[in-house]
Amino acid sequence: MGKVGIFVGSSSGVTMGAAEALKKHFKGADLINMEEDYDGLEQFEEYDVLLIGSSTWGQGDPQRDWVDPLYEMKNDEPDYSGKKVAFFGAGDQKSHGEEFVSALGDFHDLFKKLGAEVGFGYRSVEGYDFKHSEAVREGKFCGLPIDDVNQEELTEERVSTWAAQVKREMGL
Ligand SMILES: Cc1cc2nc3c(=O)[nH]c(=O)nc-3n(C[C@H](O)[C@H](O)[C@H](O)COP(=O)(O)O)c2cc1C
Numbered sequence: 001m002g003k004v005g006i007f008v009g010s011s012s013g014v015t016m017g018a019a020e021a022l023k024k025h026f027k028g029a030d031l032i033n034m035e036e037d038y039d040g041l042e043q044f045e046e047y048d049v050l051l052i053g054s055s056t057w058g059q060g061d062p063q064r065d066w067v068d069p070l071y072e073m074k075n076d077e078p079d080y081s082g083k084k085v086a087f088f089g090a091g092d093q094k095s096h097g098e099e100f101v102s103a104l105g106d107f108h109d110l111f112k113k114l115g116a117e118v119g120f121g122y123r124s125v126e127g128y129d130f131k132h133s134e135a136v137r138e139g140k141f142c143g144l145p146i147d148d149v150n151q152e153e154l155t156e157e158r159v160s161t162w163a164a165q166v167k168r169e170m171g172l
Pocket of ligand 1: 009010011012013014015016054055056057058059060061063090091092093096099129148149158172
């Protein structure tokens with residue numbers, strides 16, 4: 001399997017918890033905490049597979065530690081062709097059901113625009129109860145939503161199912 005980097009921004013630890021679980025499923029993967037370990041776009045170059053984690057804040061915005069890197073990506077337009085990328089992140093479908101995990105949609109579209117191969121780890125909207133999400137593509141989430149505010153008991157199983165799906169779809 002190619003080198004796997006799990007890049008994660010998480011304010012209260014929910015998305016980080018999922019990232020730590022994913023690290024166990026993807027043997028040899030590096031976990032990069034965007035708050036502490038990130039020091040430039042060149043870090044993405046080291047990896048063939050990227051698992052991008054971000055919770056959603058504000059009105060469907062990415063977690064704060066992603067703001068500068070996303071700005072740099074949009075500005076510098078690095079070429080991510082050849083990389084396989086999948087997305088995961090926490091949200092709150094009840095209190096923020098009008099923008100549930102919407103940040104995942106932004107990440108998906110940006111990495112796709114930069115040439116990365118996306119389309120891995122799409123999940124059914126079934127089992128979630130929300131009004132709207134910018135992360136839905138052709139009726140499916142374009143990544144893994146987790147919701148520890150309302151469905152904490154489902155998170156562990158969701159993460160392990162998703163890890164197996166992504167590995168299978170990426171041929172890892
Ligand atoms: C001020 C505020 C705004 C939020 N906005 C959204 C939102 O737009 N969409 C969503 O799905 N969740 C939203 N949430 C919920 C968080 O994403 C949720 O608490 C999540 O578990 C945080 O994950 P983290 O610990 O990985 O950062 C918001 C929470 C707060 C407090």
